Amino acid sequence: FSWSLKTMGRGGNQDYDEDDYYDHEADDGDGTEYTEEENIAYYLPELKEKMKTKGVKKTEDELTEALVKANFDVAIAFKELTRAPPKPKPESAPKPKAKPKALGTLTKPAAPQAGSPSPPPKHKAPQTPMEPKTPLNFPPSTPKTPKGLMGMTFDPLPEQTFETLVDDDGKHRLSIVVVGHVDAGKSTIMGHILFTLGLISKKVMHKHEKESRQQGKASFHFAWLLDEQEEERARGVTIDVGVTYFETPHRRITLLDAPGHKDFVANMITGAAQADAAVLVVNSVKGEFEAGFVQGGQTKEHVVLLKSLGVKEVVVAVNKMDTVDYDQDRFNQIVEELTPYLKQTGFRDEDIRWCPVAGLAGENLDKAKDPKLTSWYQGPSLLDLIDSFQPAERLANYPMRLCISDVFKTQSLGTTIAGKMETGKVAAGDKVVMMPAGEIYTVKGIERQNEPVKEAAAGDNIELGLNGVSDPLSLSIGSVLCSFGAVPVKFATKFTAQMITFKSSRPITMGYNAVLHIHVLSVPCVISKLVALLDKNMEVEKKKPKCLPKDKSVSCLVEITTPKAICLELFTEFRNLGRFMLREEGETIAAGVVKDIPPPLPRD
Template sequence: MARHRNVRGYNYDEDFEEDDIYGQSVEDDYCISPSTAAQFIYSRRDNPLEEEYVSEDRAHSNYCISSHQLTGVEKAKLDLCLVRMKEVLGESVPEKVMIEALLNSRFDVQQALDSVLSQNSEQDMKTKDDETMSGGKTTKGKVRDSQTTRVESDVVPKVTKMTVSRKKKPAGFEVPCVTAEENGHNAFTSQKGHSAGDANANMGVVEILPKPAPPSQTVQASEEQAMVPTPVKKSGKTKQQIDVKAELEKRQGGKHLLNLVIIGHVDAGKSTLMGHLLYLLGNVNKRTMHKYEQESKKAGKASFAYAWVLDETGEERERGVTMDVGMTKFETKTKVITLMDAPGHKDFIPNMITGAAQADVAILVVDASRGEFEAGFETGGQTREHGLLVRSLGVTQLAVAVNKMDQVNWQQERFMEIVHKLGQFLRQAGFKELDVAYIPTSGLGGENLVTRSQSSELNKWYEGKCLLEQIDAFKSPQRSVDKPFRLCVSDVFKDQGSGFCVTGKIEAGYVQVGDRLLAMPPNETCTVKGIALHDEPVDWAAAGDHVSLTLTGMDIIKINVGYVFCCPKEPIKACVRFRARVLIFNIEIPITKGFPVLLHYQTVSEPATIRKLLNVLHKSTGEVTKKKPKCLTKGQNALIELQTQRPIALELYKDFKELGRFMLRYSGSTIAAGVVTEIKE
């Protein structure tokens, strides 16, 4: 204790020089000493005017209360009513005036408020009349009074109508016509204040907020106030709505967009054919092509040089087969082509379905070599299965590239044999003869790809189009730009900056930078930070575009391949149970209730179970031929109910054809194709 006494009684002036400042440290540039701190402490005793005003007001209030000889209950009631009036009027009206009004109205808050407000309104009008009579001139002694009147008139006299009720009614008031400059800082109405206004309406209180009022104490304006013009805060980043159809015509010089998938049996030469096509078009420079040739020779696969244009991964080049869907872009005279090279191996059919589901048209590549075409076309080959898959997924236009014709010396007989066999099968699959074209080609030699062949053997009997001319002749499908936005995720990866990226094809609608999107089925919202179309940043993208979206405001772990981004106002439905109409393909065992299948939908691959067999339908008319069948066999058209293990985002086929188709596979083969007719849950 002695140590503390010494400190308190210590004379600091003896230890510091004149330049030293008490409390100064090395890091501080200023200080406040104990002796000077008193000037910052407010004391009501130092303000005699306020003390006199407060004491006089309290004395007058006590006199009013004592003069009426109130009981304890009446005093409590008076305090409660006084609190309610202060919540409405604040400090704009003296307490003595409010007490007198409450005592005169027998504690009726509404009547007391009306009398106080009417008195202040009359005083304000009288003050304005006096100012008008005196020509707006005031003496120096009236400066303070005029300022006080102006402050009070900003809060009270503008209120001419008020409803105070203990019932739950919206409280409203009228505001005279004022300029935006005078009323711009007093925004009384806000959406966040509705709940507070309703709660106070139950208490019989209406809040009127002065200038510094917090947003939690707002009130709901009446219908009369809605007529008063109020300033609207405009954001500097206001998104401009675009005319998508007009912009699509302007983009790429008026060329139409077309999504093209390359399909066919393994080793039919799909990657080599399209790689050589891209090289001849100038999309791959000579230096890069020379590099591929040297590397393929070192690997002992010299003939795979052109295939490496699309097969970019080391595993694909080492194994010599396409494993994933390769994607690139090239242009013809009238179209911008998004090229997707699908794998042909049986093990990678799910990847092929992903590519085919995003395509508008297709090129079916077949090997013209003796024995090779038959191996792909017979049972177990991928030529038949790929043809059925693309037709079931909505592709109606097809070009058949009869590849490796140089190995059969461009024989017309071999070409016509292949055309006859394929034509019969494609008609059964649902393709129209006018929508199928047959073109003899040589992917390795580059014959009949970009220009018509100069080979004398081919020119003797073939006078049709080359492959590029046929691609340019495809009809562009109708884009669903008027429908709500839909994008199915095909890949997810982390961005270099904030947020993450998703890639996929926009199936419907359009998107702009800054849009809010909803991800289903996780039901999470995010914001579009950036859009890239073929690795080029753009401000918007529409239906048919393969885009990469940079998203923020959402965790990347909540997004998987197969999820659908949609418009929050018109979301896509997520379910685990739905009904569908299916067409059964060539199956070895009949399908029964409880049959396990693998559901392929867009980029989704989800295990599912056939829960019910509802009806067998007629193929052409769709009429019910048999109810509740016990099994389904080859070639039947039926209505079934499916149940998935996890929720998936689906659309009805009648609303969104692109998002209403699916495939069913079992034990490594495709057993059925279907369309969604009803979403259960």
């Protein structure tokens, strides 16, 4: 496909009426049936997150059994699982454990309630919700203004002014995400860089070497510096987005190590959504590069996702060059095959740079040493290229927008949220509003790169302690913290979008189910209306098409509905919160931008 976000964000006098957006009535969904397996896959991640926030540990079998008994009402299952066990009566014989219900079909229960926590991007990666065989027609409902904001007047939004923020020592803060096909060596490269920079002691490194040998994974000792979970180490793959920090001569880097396995693309999207630039790692081993790129691996999808999420620059690290004896012809072959796809996706020549490396051997991470490589490559090292990423422009004068990517408790901050400051500034003692719930809190303290700071600004990845949180369960992944007294972020249960589709397994029709990925949020959604097909100039070609074809890419206007209110912005007003992707059954089927958001209803 060939498109650009500038094209997708343009306005213009397009030939459609306002009524074209909302004149279809959604099916009521009565009698829609799903198998028990589908309902389990749909509701289990939400129950897991509620249990984790509560601090109660249960096995997956116990959670599943509770969901089945509660007819897939998450609130009832959660209440039963967290209820204190009754005191046993000595005279009563214990009853035999009830057998699980047999698999069958169940009428779809109510959709998750607004404000319920979404699966977290850290810790164990949430699975993409299973695509039901029949439509999840969410009841059409427009959210109301939160009670906490009733009667408030807001300061008008200032004219947007972009600027690059520089620390006192002249360094720019930058977030980079490391992506690529599974087993390309992403974590090994970044772990070795941390060791090379002296951020990991020899004692810690020796410990990882010993433990990795004992588990028969001797070559994973650098990767284990970032892959800390037992499941990640046992499987030998990254599952969560690992976050760490290091500095180069001109940059302060927040490093986001994203998973490459196709089962965890949702987590990769969470990492890429917080990044300013990217390192794409490809495997130079013959057959391995082809598996990741030519044969439908994750390399192509990661490139599309990076560009769709607004990443402008990418360094391609051609890894494991030592295993091909630093063969220049192999390096050039990979460059020739991958360059056209990067350019087709929208990256310009000046946005793409190439670097041959050997992550395990440490070759060309900070400098090239092996004569077999230096005989034909005299270019910059990987760290040099990272240091030369362009400083990102920030909306520092805009009201605060912080997308919550994690919720937890710490000794220093208490109830804590983590995320990236998209705009504005925040300081300890400030009042903030969490949207879409409208809850008002006070900032207790701020930590950046594991150090306490007095304030944070746009572009910072921070941890924020909050006072005034009566119920930690009200803090949910994908909510957005906003400045108190300023116009908050928009929210809605449906919006109109302009998007481009990719090849999929079946045509997209009205009522099509998918998973919506927008900023750090992943939520089920329904394409509730097909508004129009667009031509190459983004003008209306055909109104109200019956379907979008599965075997080619098309540009279109659609209406998307979600089961609960989500935070978003118009792409023309605020790009980082106005981009999204749609995925189904492990594949990205569309990418797009938000074009229109209905306003919330006033309260009675």
